[in-house]
Amino acid sequence: MSEHVTDISASSPAIPNGSAAAAILASGVGILVFAVTAFAGDKSPAIKSDLIFYRPTGPLSGVAAIGVGCWILCWVLLEWRWGKKTVSGKSVCAASLVLLALGLLLTFPPVVDFL
Numbered sequence: 001m002s003e004h005v006t007d008i009s010a011s012s013p014a015i016p017n018g019s020a021a022a023a024i025l026a027s028g029v030g031i032l033v034f035a036v037t038a039f040a041g042d043k044s045p046a047i048k049s050d051l052i053f054y055r056p057t058g059p060l061s062g063v064a065a066i067g068v069g070c071w072i073l074c075w076v077l078l079e080w081r082w083g084k085k086t087v088s089g090k091s092v093c094a095a096s097l098v099l100l101a102l103g104l105l106l107t108f109p110p111v112v113d114f115l
Contacts, residue, residue: 017093018082021092025076028099030071035106037063 041048041059051062105111 014085014086016084017089018085019079020088021087021089022075022078022082024096025077025092025099026071028096029074030067031103032099032106033101034063034067037066038114039106039112043115061107082107 037051038052041051049061051066053065054061058072
């Protein structure tokens with residue numbers, strides 16, 4: 001008995017992945033903004049005092065608010081541009097991983113002290 005296998009990927013239309021790509025890339029941008037803001041707050045006393053949005057938490061409140069705000073703004077803008085489109089998942093994931101790596105490096109104390 002022979003088994004008939006049909007490749008449906010060639011005959012079916014591509015499902016738009018723009019919404020998922022927007023979320024993935026926006027998360028990478030948010031991570032990098034969070035790290036850059038934390039780095040700037042650590043290096044500059046003026047920026048550190050400007051980042052105090054809620055006194056009991058200190059500058060962490062501003063770092064978190066700016067990071068989350070940029071993440072949401074980036075997500076909304078990318079969703080608006082890519083929502084119904086098919087984009088390169090590999091490129092988006094690679095870019096997001098690079099942003100994640102840069103963000104992690106900027107929060108690693110030996111790297112921050114070196115800069």
